[in-house]
Amino acid sequence: MTGLSQWVKACAIDEVKEGKLFGFHTDDKKILLANQKGKIFATDLICTHAEADLSTGFLSDEGVRCPLHLSVFNLQDGIPQNPPAEAPLKTYNVKIEQDEIYVEV
Numbered sequence: 571m572t573g574l575s576q577w578v579k580a581c582a583i584d585e586v587k588e589g590k591l592f593g594f595h596t597d598d599k600k601i602l603l604a605n606q607k608g609k610i611f612a613t614d615l616i617c618t619h620a621e622a623d624l625s626t627g628f629l630s631d632e633g634v635r636c637p638l639h640l641s642v643f644n645l646q647d648g649i650p651q652n653p654p655a656e657a658p659l660k661t662y663n664v665k666i667e668q669d670e671i672y673v674e675v
């Protein structure tokens with residue numbers, strides 16, 4: 571389905587308060603939402619290293635830190651800042667309409 575994208579409703583804005591992580595599933599994707607200083611980012615939910623669930627990780631100014639081996643991923647481009655992860659997370663566009671968060675998948 572390359573080239574085709576659609577906006578899916580993730581959750582209410584209230585579910586992802588500042589400094590929080592939130593994971594959700596679409597039909598075929600697992601997505602992480604992160605509220606970093608009031609801005610919402612969306613990336614893949616599953617760490618590219620060994621499949622940890624990043625919603626159980628830690629959010630900081632640098633990005634989201636994997637709970638398993640502690641690689642930190644930048645939220646804008648998904649690029650890991652430190653080993654062991656090497657592959658970037660996919661990132662997704664986000665929009666907010668009527669207090670609901672939508673992600674372009």
Ligand code: FES
Nearest residue numbers: 617619620636639
């Ligand atoms: S599973 Fe995330 S760094 Fe290893």
